[in-house]
Amino acid sequence: MTQESDLSCQGLVRRFGAHTAVDHVSLDVPAGAFFSILGPSGCGKTTLLRLLAGFDRPDEGEIRIRGQRMNEVPPNRRPVNMVFQHLALFPTMTVGDNIAYGLKRQKVPAAERRRRVAEVLEQVGLPGLADRNPQELSGGQRQRVALARCLVLRPTLLLLDEPLGALDLKLREQMKVELKHLQKAFGTTFVYITHDQSEAMVMSDQVAVMRAGRFEQVASPEQLYREPATPFVAGFVGDNNRLSGELVGLDAGLADVRLPDGTRVRGRLAGEAPAKGAPVALFVRPEALVLAGEALRPDYATVRTEVRTTLFDGANSRVEVRHGDQTLYARLPQDGSAPRLTEGSTLYLAWDPALARVFALGEP
């Protein structure tokens, strides 16, 4: 059953003393997929990647690559290559020698090596740079050399450890798109770890959201965004507003929530239904919030808020408001339809209950 997936892990555990960095993680990555592991720093994603690369061994569980057990295989014998966070290009070698390093270890003849290095440099868009030193290249070019150094070996699996972290914002946006194109062009399975949710969302076919050593949810980016499985995923993936209250009623999957000031709002219940009166959190995205004054459908939920400030950022402009002691953000349409908002004025925000999600706050 694991035959069609390139990477399959069962119940991986890695402990450091009393701390469990990776806690019973299982995953399956189909061949040719772009799989991201997204989580805040310290969630164990780097430890997990090092287990996959072979720099560390799991205390429990099994790693299989194309069906082959990998637990005891040292890193230099795994069909896996890794792009490091700070790239780790060899400073004493030229770009060409860096890329040829792995081929040389495989005893590929010199002529063949030269041909393949030239070919892969062409593919990553750096033709003719083989004789340069890595130090002479720009950040984006070094990035591509690090990728080429791995891809030239045609690994089954390519691991990427936040490789875009060192780049400036503009270049990062550009490299995101380019990485995705390169992945499609080579057809290699990518396992990409990052704490930047936008990197994970833009590039991935599948994203695993990781927290405290465990996977909270594994899903496509769109599903993560629309149907987060846990409050953590709802808060971590994309911008979200959170309103705390208590559950007062349930009706066909829609939960009625009473906010601290007595306002009753609605949202779709996620997961098991908690008892009435249980503490819940309602999440609603800034773009799902409608500025009232527009024609509202009667089934919309509405809260009364006070305007704090407007944050202009082109298409991303938002208004910051307060409801009681909870802060909310709503997207401001830039087509001229937004009302003039002054600090302290009252603003009603409404949403379609189907676009809001309610989570029971049993476990943290």
Add this chain to the structure above:
Amino acid sequence: MTRWLSRAYLASVYLLLYLPIVVLVVFSFNDSRTGYAWGGLSLRWYQSLFNNHAMVQAMWNSLWLALSAATVSTLIGALTALALHRYRFRGKKVLNGMLFVVMMSPEIVLAISLLALFLLVGIQLGYVSLLLAHVTFCLPFVVITVMARLSGFDERLPEAARDLGASDFTMTRTVLIPVIMPALMAGWLLGFTLSLDDVVVSTFVSGPSYEILPLRIYSMVRVGLKPEVNAVGTLLLVFSLVMLMLSQWILTRSKR
């Protein structure tokens, strides 16, 4: 006025520093037998130097000793630096501190304790005792030079090499050693010059079977300044200048 004064001051400083050396070089070509009067240009002292069999032997001995001491201390020092850099072990701090103790302690103390040790263990004073002593005082310099280089070393490089299919041995050969090579060369050159001109420690631990150049010069000077000494001094000066330029060249080349 002040400008003139400051220039005069600078000139006097340089004069004091370099005049003795210039005098030494000039007088090594002096034809006169006494060291104080100019008797015309000549290479006779160089000639008599090379005809002096004991002197030439001492030169070769010194050169061989410096070569072997520098090489041995570079090997041990590089391994020590790697261990101190890479591993955590019991007594690491003590080992680190001991290196500085060896470096900072007065040479005479080191000399006496080494002599006592050799007599106690029963090592005959000669090439072996000299080599051990020279390796001892060269070692900290090599370790510190190599450690400085390693402190800027990206820990991911060995992992990247392993990841690309290199065994530990191949990784060391192709990644680690090239990176620390400039430090190894600098450490070696440092050890070489330290060993070549050491007098204090060598006086204590050398025996009659193995005479080295600094001690030979020292004993020559004690009975009166012979013009051959100027010639030896000039040769040493040229030699160390060449070494200095070599090390600078290596360092600037590695900085690319």
